Amino acid sequence: MTASMKLKVLLPYQVFAQIDGVTRIVAETAQGSFGLLPHRLDCVAVLEAGILTYQMGSDNEIYLAVDEGVLVKAGSEVLVSVRNAISGMSLGQLREAIEREFINIDEGEKQVRAVLARLESGFVRRFAEYHRG
Numbered sequence: 001m002t003a004s005m006k007l008k009v010l011l012p013y014q015v016f017a018q019i020d021g022v023t024r025i026v027a028e029t030a031q032g033s034f035g036l037l038p039h040r041l042d043c044v045a046v047l048e049a050g051i052l053t054y055q056m057g058s059d060n061e062i063y064l065a066v067d068e069g070v071l072v073k074a075g076s077e078v079l080v081s082v083r084n085a086i087s088g089m090s091l092g093q094l095r096e097a098i099e100r101e102f103i104n105i106d107e108g109e110k111q112v113r114a115v116l117a118r119l120e121s122g123f124v125r126r127f128a129e130y131h132r133g
Helices: 091-132
Strands: 007-011 016-022 026-027 032-036 042-046 048-056 063-065 069-074 077-083
Touching: 016 048, 026 042, 032 063, 063 091
Parallel strands: 007 077
Antiparallel strands: 007 016, 026 032, 026 048, 042 069, 048 063, 069 077
């Protein structure tokens, strides 16, 4: 009997996927791709937006597009917690979806953070003037 893992992909608002019998996982980090096999030591990794690949037995590889998040391997369980995930497309379509959906969201978040920083600094400046006056 071949050893296997349980893969669970969590989104902030739901369980995206729960798969038993996974024999291999490949994930992407800022340092590059790395693989997990059932007997690998427990680990934690920060994931980049990219393709998560898993395989069940000798079946074909299955691809998921995942946003930034965290992967935790503890024993035979692998938990992947990400902000967003997409499945059910070809590998090329998933790569395009990552670029379109996840990276553009990051740009929007940067713009929102810049606006919030300007609002906060304006508030602090006005509060300081009020406090002095």
